[in-house]
Amino acid sequence: MMPRIKAGLLLVITLALVSCGRESRVDWATRNKILMVGNGSEPKALDPHLVSSVGDSNILRALFEGLVTYHPTDDSKNAPGVAERWESNDDYTVWTFYFRDDAKWSNGDPVTPEDFLYAYERILSPDMASPYASMLYFLKNAKAFNEEKLSDFSQVGVKALDNRTLQCTLRQPTAFFPQVVKHGTWYPVHPPTIEKFGQNDAGLKPMTMQFTLWQRPGNHVSNGAFQLKSWQINKSVVVEPNPYYWDADIVKLKEIRFFPLPNEFTEERAYRDGQVHYTYTMPPNMIDWYRKNDPKHLRLDPYAGVYYYKCNLNVPPLDNVKVRQALAYAIDRKKIVENVTLGGQAPTYAFVPPIEGLYASPQLVKYDPDKARQLLAEAGYPGGKGFPRIDLLFNTQDTHRAIAETIQDMWKKELGITGIGLLNQEWKVYLSTLHDMRYEMARHAWIGDYVDPTTFLDMLRTGDSNNETGWSSPEYDQLLSDAALAPTAEARQKILQEAETIVMTELPFIPIYWYTRTTLVHPHIQNWEPLLLDNHPYKHVDLLAD
Amino acid sequence: MPNPAMDTPTTRLEEIEQGTSLGKDAWLRLKKNKLAMASLFIFVFIVLLCFIGPFFGVQHPTTTHLDAKSQPPSKDFLLGSEHLGRDILSRILYGGQVSLIVGFIATFVSLIIGVSYGAVAGYIGGRTDVIMMRIVDVLYALPFMLIVIILTASFSEALQDIEFLHAMKEKSIVFEPDLLLLFFAIGFVEWLTMARIVRSQIITLKKQEFVDAAVSLGLSHKRIIFRHLIPNVFGSIIVYTTLTVPSVMRLEAVLSFLGLGVKPPNSSWGSLIKEGADRMYSDPWLLVFPALFFSLTIFSLNFLGDGLRDALDPKTSKD
Numbered sequence: 001m002m003p004r005i006k007a008g009l010l011l012v013i014t015l016a017l018v019s020c021g022r023e024s025r026v027d028w029a030t031r032n033k034i035l036m037v038g039n040g041s042e043p044k045a046l047d048p049h050l051v052s053s054v055g056d057s058n059i060l061r062a063l064f065e066g067l068v069t070y071h072p073t074d075d076s077k078n079a080p081g082v083a084e085r086w087e088s089n090d091d092y093t094v095w096t097f098y099f100r101d102d103a104k105w106s107n108g109d110p111v112t113p114e115d116f117l118y119a120y121e122r123i124l125s126p127d128m129a130s131p132y133a134s135m136l137y138f139l140k141n142a143k144a145f146n147e148e149k150l151s152d153f154s155q156v157g158v159k160a161l162d163n164r165t166l167q168c169t170l171r172q173p174t175a176f177f178p179q180v181v182k183h184g185t186w187y188p189v190h191p192p193t194i195e196k197f198g199q200n201d202a203g204l205k206p207m208t209m210q211f212t213l214w215q216r217p218g219n220h221v222s223n224g225a226f227q228l229k230s231w232q233i234n235k236s237v238v239v240e241p242n243p244y245y246w247d248a249d250i251v252k253l254k255e256i257r258f259f260p261l262p263n264e265f266t267e268e269r270a271y272r273d274g275q276v277h278y279t280y281t282m283p284p285n286m287i288d289w290y291r292k293n294d295p296k297h298l299r300l301d302p303y304a305g306v307y308y309y310k311c312n313l314n315v316p317p318l319d320n321v322k323v324r325q326a327l328a329y330a331i332d333r334k335k336i337v338e339n340v341t342l343g344g345q346a347p348t349y350a351f352v353p354p355i356e357g358l359y360a361s362p363q364l365v366k367y368d369p370d371k372a373r374q375l376l377a378e379a380g381y382p383g384g385k386g387f388p389r390i391d392l393l394f395n396t397q398d399t400h401r402a403i404a405e406t407i408q409d410m411w412k413k414e415l416g417i418t419g420i421g422l423l424n425q426e427w428k429v430y431l432s433t434l435h436d437m438r439y440e441m442a443r444h445a446w447i448g449d450y451v452d453p454t455t456f457l458d459m460l461r462t463g464d465s466n467n468e469t470g471w472s473s474p475e476y477d478q479l480l481s482d483a484a485l486a487p488t489a490e491a492r493q494k495i496l497q498e499a500e501t502i503v504m505t506e507l508p509f510i511p512i513y514w515y516t517r518t519t520l521v522h523p524h525i526q527n528w529e530p531l532l533l534d535n536h537p538y539k540h541v542d543l544l545a546d
Numbered sequence: 547m548p549n550p551a552m553d554t555p556t557t558r559l560e561e562i563e564q565g566t567s568l569g570k571d572a573w574l575r576l577k578k579n580k581l582a583m584a585s586l587f588i589f590v591f592i593v594l595l596c597f598i599g600p601f602f603g604v605q606h607p608t609t610t611h612l613d614a615k616s617q618p619p620s621k622d623f624l625l626g627s628e629h630l631g632r633d634i635l636s637r638i639l640y641g642g643q644v645s646l647i648v649g650f651i652a653t654f655v656s657l658i659i660g661v662s663y664g665a666v667a668g669y670i671g672g673r674t675d676v677i678m679m680r681i682v683d684v685l686y687a688l689p690f691m692l693i694v695i696i697l698t699a700s701f702s703e704a705l706q707d708i709e710f711l712h713a714m715k716e717k718s719i720v721f722e723p724d725l726l727l728l729f730f731a732i733g734f735v736e737w738l739t740m741a742r743i744v745r746s747q748i749i750t751l752k753k754q755e756f757v758d759a760a761v762s763l764g765l766s767h768k769r770i771i772f773r774h775l776i777p778n779v780f781g782s783i784i785v786y787t788t789l790t791v792p793s794v795m796r797l798e799a800v801l802s803f804l805g806l807g808v809k810p811p812n813s814s815w816g817s818l819i820k821e822g823a824d825r826m827y828s829d830p831w832l833l834v835f836p837a838l839f840f841s842l843t844i845f846s847l848n849f850l851g852d853g854l855r856d857a858l859d860p861k862t863s864k865d
Contacts, residue, residue, distance in 0.1 A: 265824035285616065285629055285828045339612035340630065398824060405811045406630055409610045422810045 024274030030524045030543045033254040038267045040280040041427040042234050042260040046215045048187040049123040052131040052466075053427070054447055054534075055280060057184045059258050062239050062538045063222040064187035067097045067116070067166070068178045072540040075533040076451040078178045082111050082188070082223065083166070092173040097181075099164045104244035105190050106227035113160035115188040118207070121153045122194070123185060127208035131435065134458070134465045135185040135449065140171045147463065172484035179450040182535070190221040225251050225539040234260060245539075252542040262427065264398060268520070271297075277522040277543070284342040284399060287518065297520050300344050301530035304353045305447035305515035306456065307345075309392070309407075311508055313470040315440050317388055322379035324507040328365050329372035330414040331407055333512055340402050343518035348511040351500055352456045355532075358489075359453040362497050364504040365511060369414040376415050384416030391423040394443035395430040403512070404443065434468050447515070448533050453496050454480065460503055471508035575857040582853020585846035592843050596642035604636040608811040616829050626831040628821065632811075638836055641813035645840070648729055648814070649795040653787055655733025656794075660740025661783060665771050667741070668748030679745065682738050690735040694797075697731040698724070698806060724809055728801065732794055743786055747779040781858035788851035792844040799840065815840040 029036050040055035048060050061070070069081035083097035103111040120139070123130045124146045137143045140157030144150040157169030170177065180186070191207075197214035198206025213219055220228040225247065226239035237258040241251045259276060261267035264283045271279050282290075290298040309327075311318040318324060333347030350361030373383075381387045392408065394400040404422050411417045425433060433439050446466075448455040458464060461480060462472035479499040486492035503509065517534055526542040576582055611631030619626045625634040667678040685693075705711065705723035714721035751757065752775065760770050776783075799816025801807040808814045815836050822833030 263824075269827075283824070285825050289828050335612045339615050398821075401810055402630055405608075406610055406612065408811060409608060409630075413609075424810075 026274040026277055026522060026524070027545065029257075029277065030545045033252060033543050035253050035256045035278070035525070035538070035541060035543060036276040037256060037258050038261045038270065038276045038279040039237075039258040040260065041262045043237060043258075044428055044431070045211060046220060046228065046231065046237070047211075048184045048189065049119070049128060049130045049132075050210060051184065052431070055260075057535075059237055059239070060184045060187065061224070061535060062226040062256055063220075063224045063228060064184070065224040066183070066186045066188075067181045070182055070535045070537040072527055072537055073529045073531075075531045075535055076179070078182065079537070081182075082116075086178055088177070092175045092177065093170045095168045095170070095177050096161070097166045097168070099166070100246055101164070102246040103223065104246065105221050105223050106242040106244055107190070107221050108244050109190065109192075109221075111188060111223050112163055113166040114163075115191060116166055117158060117160055118191040118194075119188045120156070120158055120186075122189065122207045124153075124156065125205070125208045127204065128210065130185075131431075131465055132185045134461075134463075135180070135183055137458075137464075138168075138170050138174055138177065138180055140169045142171070143463070172481060174484065176450060176452050179452070183449045188223060190223075193219065193221045225537075226256060229255070236260075247539060251539045253538065256538060262396065271520045271522075277525055278528075279520040281399075282343075282518050282520055284340065284402075284518075287342050290520070296523055299517065299519050299521045299530070301517040301519075301534075302532060303447070303515040303517035303534055304355065304451070304532045305445055306348060306351060306353055307403075307443075307445045307512045307515060308348075308351070309441055309510040309512065310434075310444045310469050311441050311510065312437055312439055313508060314437065315390070317379065317381065318390070318440060320379050321506055322375045323381070324510065325505075326372045326376035326379065326415060327411065328507050328510040329368045329375065330411055331510070331512065332367050332410060334367070336403060336406055337513050340406055341399065341513060344516045345513040346516075348514045351503055351509060351511050352453045352496075353448070353514045355451060355453060358451070359493055359496065362501050362504070364501060365507070372415060376417075381417075384412075384418065387417045387419055389419035389421060390440035391421040392441045392443070393423045393425060393430065393433060393439045395427045396424045400424075400443050407512075437468060437470065444509075445515070451532060453500075454483070457496060457499055457503075460508065469508040471506065473502060473506070476502045572854075572857040576853050579853040579856065581849050582857075585849035585853070588842060589846040589850060592642065592839065592846075593646060596639050596646060599639045600636065600643075604639060605633040607632060607636045607640040607813060616825075618829075618831055625835045626829070628829070628832055629825065634818075634832065634835055637813045637818060638815070638839055641808075641815050641818050641836070642839060642843075644725065644808055644812070644814040645795050645798060645816065646843075648725070648732065648798040649791040651729040652732035652736060652794045652798075653790045655730055656736035656740055656790060657783070657787060658737075659733070660737035661744050661776065663737065664741035664744030665748050665776055665779075668745035669752055669767065669771050669775060671749070671752075675745070679742075682741055685735075686738050691800075693735050694728075694731045694801065695806060697734065698727050701727055722808070722812065725807075728798065728807060732797055736790060736794055736797075740783070740786060740790070743782055744776075744779055747782055748775050751775055751778055785851055785855040785858060788847055788854055792847040795840075795844065 026036060037058070039058055041053070043051070043056045043059055044053065045051050045056065046059060046063065048064055051057060051060065065081045067081055067083040068078045068086065071077035071079045082099055082103045084100040086095060086097045088095045099111070099113065105111060120136060122128055123133050124136055124142055126146060126148045133146050137146070141150055141155050142157070145153060145156050157171070159167055161167050168177070174180070193214050195206045197212040197219060198209035200206065200209055217228050217230045222228065222242065225242060225245050227242040229238040229240040231237045239256050240254065241248060245251065261270060261280065264281050267276070267279050268282050268286050270276050287298065311324055313319050337345040337347050349363040349365040352359060352361045354360055376382065376384065392404050394404050401422070401424060408420045408422060411420055434442055434444070446456060446459060457480060459466045460471060460476065461467070462474070462477050476499050479495055479502070483492050483495040483499070486495055521528055524543050524545055526544055527540045528536060609632065611627065613631065614622065614627055615631040616629055617623055617627045623633050623635070625638065627633055628637070663678065667675045702724060705727055708723065711721050711723050711726065757770065757774060760774050798807055798814060799819065802814045802816030802820065808817055818836035819833065819840060822836055826833040
């Protein structure tokens with residue numbers, strides 16, 4: 001027995017010594033210019049037309065580049081991408097993009113306007129069922145094409161003037177259009193690759209085949225600063241510089257590795273252990289710890305996003321506006337941000353996060369338990385009696401659960417509602433449950449796609465693929481259309497505020513808080529500025545050991 | 547002069563004639579095993595604490611106190627409070643009810659299935675035995691975690707629709723549809739070993755004279771199995787049962803750890819340990835106390851099982 005114990009002890013000591021002397025993985029990675037990124041859930045796809053989550057778009061931003069691309073220090077500014085310059089007509093309805101000559105795919109093919117046309121037709125094709133097709137509704141007739149009311153793609157407002165020029169005709173004046181085309185849904189795809197892997201016996205158009213083998217390493221062709229090196233399910237996605245990228249000289253990283261770390265606690269431990277340079281998020285209980293012990297790692301940046309509960313309006317009792325109002329008024333948001341999320345988030349009594357100099361939301365939702373009780377009684381459930389059982393759905397993450405448990409308890413205390421069940425689902429399952437509207441009430445969040453209030457408000461337009469509540473209001477749709485034609489910025493703001501007032505009175509979405517970006521950023525990372533939309537262009541990022 | 551030497555053998559004989567039952571013998575032997583006795587007391591204590599404790603003024607386990615979150619043990623929160631300000635002690639006690647009830651109900655389910663299945667297979671023998679035991683082998687080969695997950699997933703909706711359960715769950719968490727399902731799902735996968743043990747014991751027993759006697763008296767098979775054979779294997783059954791309870795509790799902990807067991811905001815020891823493990827760096831007491839209760843229970847049941855095995859073994863010398 002004794003010799004064995006001694007041997008064991010020796011082994012432990014040796015291991016301890018070895019691990020002490022070992023260079024941490026982050027230091028090794030910095031030395032080799034490999035950026036290690038914790039990136040939330042396993043990506044759904046590496047196809048810009050199939051994804052909708054922030055984590056997935058973080059990877060796609062490395063792989064692809066749109067006509068215009070992200071600015072390293074300010075998300076409301078634009079940097080030239082595939083197009084070296086762009087211009088519009090006087091009323092911002094026709095935009096022309098002039099391509100650079102050296103824009104190339106990762107296999108050496110030139111990037112042409114035809115590639116963009118192909119990509120736009122693909123994402124808008126009804127058979128593709130892209131979750132984010134509505135981003136392209138800016139184009140004239142795009143909505144009709146996507147909804148199968150129009151079958152001729154040439155009538156959609158986009159065309160190639162020659163092999164270096166792309167022209168977009170919009171459904172309404174949009175001064176911020178270059179910002180919109182930075183978004184992942186506007187990325188091009190490589191048509192020969194999509195066609196090759198989309199061949200099928202079912203007689204479907206190769207373009208509309210989802211999840212084909214084109215996304216595999218070796219097959220994947222992209223036009224961004226990086227190209228796909230490997231993708232191991234539930235392990236990592238690795239990208240390496242694209243040698244044909246027009247701005248390849250500026251790219252300093254040799255590799256970026258994205259790790260799916262859906263558990264925030266695991267991710268934080270991985271960070272503390274020197275496994276990753278950057279975390280997707282962080283557990284609230286550690287924020288204070290970092291503030292005290294390691295403040296230079298902690299980043300709390302402004303972030304244009306809103307956290308809310310969406311209601312399925314086809315299900316009683318949520319079809320009753322008074323019930324939704326009662327639920328919304330009974331949530332003490334201040335308590336939640338101060339005690340549960342802890343990252344300096346702002347309690348929200350409106351929907352659209354404030355955008356400095358551009359938009360201020362009307363603050364309509366209150367914390368008013370007395371009014372909430374009264375509303376609930378008017379709706380026919382005095383004291384919560386007879387309130388049907390409903391489930392509150394959230395994707396698996398501890399903070400979502402903590403918030404759900406808190407609100408469940410608030411509704412119980414304030415309104416006497418006991419029939420709220422909590423249901424968690426894994427990210428991909430959760431997305432499809434939302435998409436099919438097989439839920440009653442669900443946690444959801446929206447991060448702006450561009451710096452403008454319509455990135456939030458457009459979601460609630462009738463027929464938008466991200467609406468998913470069954471709510472629709474012709475008056476609201478009309479206001480959004482009117483806003484686009486408003487002569488001045490003030491007039492536009494006023495109309496949009498009116499639209500938001502409708503939403504916040506009818507409350508298909510019950511807002512909870514406005515985000516702050518709470519992350520851990522390793523001091524080795526250079527050029528990682530706080531960005532309102534958190535869209536960091538990786539080509540500027542560098543790693544330097546201190 | 548009466549010879550005192552004469553009296554002694556008589557008294558001795560009387561004593562021997564009175565005799566002691568098998569159970570009493572076992573109890574005497576168990577009493578000598580200090581570890582097993584200590585375990586028994588600890589276990590009984592924890593059970594009483596979990597089921598009676600909540601009546602003595604602990605806080606409600608799901609009521610949040612956001613202004614008193616993440617507090618170390620203090621006067622208000624004897625074992626501290628967690629990240630939403632819920633009292634850890636009351637969560638451990640209520641969670642303990644879930645874990646213990648899962649342990650007992652699931653074990654009971656597995657006991658009923660396992661004993662009758664094994665006894666029938668062993669007694670009838672021949673081809674029936676072969677077929678029955680191959681079925682057990684097949685079930686053994688299936689990953690039991692997967693079966694539990696499939697069972698819970700496929701029946702959860704059906705149970706959710708039973709209004710009676712929802713009415714009852716206000717009174718006791720045991721009637722929570724998801725938990726009810728868990729009890730039976732675990733029971734259904736845990737009976738296999740029990741069936742094997744009982745079968746092998748029955749096979750050795752059925753060759754013995756008392757069975758022949760029972761057969762020649764014309765007793766029915768049912769009576770022979772349940773009145774003559776099974777009581778003879780009680781020893782092994784009891785021992786294995788005490789070992790099944792902790793393994794079932796561990797399984798529940800694993801499932802809750804994976805998010806498949808109890809649903810929030812309710813707790814079980816497994817889910818509390820998971821929550822604690824996540825936050826052990828900032829709030830270590832969240833992990834320590836639930837883990838302490840859980841391991842104490844598991845250890846004491848295991849030691850008790852060990853002690854019972856020794857005590858119930860008829861071959862152990864009477865001393």
